[in-house]
Amino acid sequence: MRRLPVLVLLISCVTLPLYAQTPEGWKMRVDRSQSAQDPDDRPDLTFTAKGKGFHVKGGPAGTFWNARNNAAGNYTLKATFNLNEPSSHTNYYGLVFGGAQLEGANQAYTYFVVAQDGSYLIRQRTGDATKDVARSKHEAVRRPDQSGRSSNALEVRVTGDTVSYLVNGTVVHSTPKAGTATDGIVGFRVNHQLDVAVEGFEVQRS
Numbered sequence: 001m002r003r004l005p006v007l008v009l010l011i012s013c014v015t016l017p018l019y020a021q022t023p024e025g026w027k028m029r030v031d032r033s034q035s036a037q038d039p040d041d042r043p044d045l046t047f048t049a050k051g052k053g054f055h056v057k058g059g060p061a062g063t064f065w066n067a068r069n070n071a072a073g074n075y076t077l078k079a080t081f082n083l084n085e086p087s088s089h090t091n092y093y094g095l096v097f098g099g100a101q102l103e104g105a106n107q108a109y110t111y112f113v114v115a116q117d118g119s120y121l122i123r124q125r126t127g128d129a130t131k132d133v134a135r136s137k138h139e140a141v142r143r144p145d146q147s148g149r150s151s152n153a154l155e156v157r158v159t160g161d162t163v164s165y166l167v168n169g170t171v172v173h174s175t176p177k178a179g180t181a182t183d184g185i186v187g188f189r190v191n192h193q194l195d196v197a198v199e200g201f202e203v204q205r206s
Contacts, residue, residue, distance in 0.1 A: 023049040025068065029102060031061040031192075053199040056093075056190040057084075063096055063109070065187030071097065071158075071203045072183040078155040079188060079201040086116045086144050091191035094120075094154050099185030110180055111189050112165050114141045114152050120172055122165060124180070133175060140170035158182045159206070 022028055028047050045058040056064070071077060077097050094113030101107050106127055114120045118141045122133040144150045155166040163182060164174045186203055190196050 022047050022064075023054065026054075026064060026066045027103070028062045028064045029107070031063075050197055051199075053197060053201065055197050057195045059192055061091075061189070061191040063102065063111075063187060063189045065096065065099060065102060065185050067185060069186050069203065070184065071186050071205070074159050074206045076155055076157045076204040076206070077186050077202075078153065078204070080151060080153045080199045081114070081188075082197040082199065083116060083144060083148075083150045083152075084195040084197060085148050087191075087193040089193075090115045090117050090119070091194050092121050093190040093194055093196050094188065095156055096185075096187040096189050097156050097158075098181040098183060099187065100181070102185060102187075108181065109184070110182075112154060112156055113189060113191075114154065114167060116144050116150065118143045120165070120167060122173060122175075133180075134165075134173045136172075138167065138170075138172045140167040140172055142168065153200075 030045065045060050045062060047064060048055050077095055079095060081093050092113035092115045094111060096109050096111045099109035102109065108126045110122065110124045112122050117137065119135065119137045120141055121135045124131045124133060142150045142152050153168050157164040157166065158177065161177045162174055163177050163180055164171050166172065188198055188201065
């Protein structure tokens with residue numbers, strides 16, 4: 001019985017510094033992956049405001065959002081993701097939309113992300129389960145240059161019955177709106193071991 005308070009204290013020491021670093025009004029959720037290939041047990045994730053944007057760097061994969069950022073109906077979600085340094089292996093970063101219950105066990109959202117190998121990924125998450133919608137390499141996705149940096153402008157356009165996914169102004173994939181929850185919280189996602197600056201995050205409603 002005496003060990004329980006100590007255990008709670010230790011857990012708090014790991015968790016609280018992560019949340020203390022979030023910009024005002026923003027929240028983040030760490031994946032806590034148990035996969036040996038994608039370990040998320042590192043406590044060194046930082047999420048800070050940078051000018052009019054944000055800077056994410058460090059350990060575990062995370063989802064980032066402000067509950068005031070909701071989108072419904074027809075809209076365009078966009079942001080530019082600047083990779084400052086590639087990771088040791090392929091890791092993705094990009095947009096999140098259609099979010100619900102992001103802090104609970106029944107979290108749900110779709111994410112559209114790109115990686116340093118020139119690929120994009122569209123994936124739906126419900127709780128801890130994920131389902132790939134599309135995954136492919138595309139010439140529109142910019143890879144790191146000799147300095148290790150790259151910049152990719154991502155967009156999710158919800159119009160009528162279609163959801164379109166764009167990288168640097170090019171449609172890389174589109175799906176019927178049916179079967180994809182598009183109304184809800186919008187935000188972004190950065191996988192582990194990445195150094196990414198996010199600029200121009202916004203929702204344009206139409």
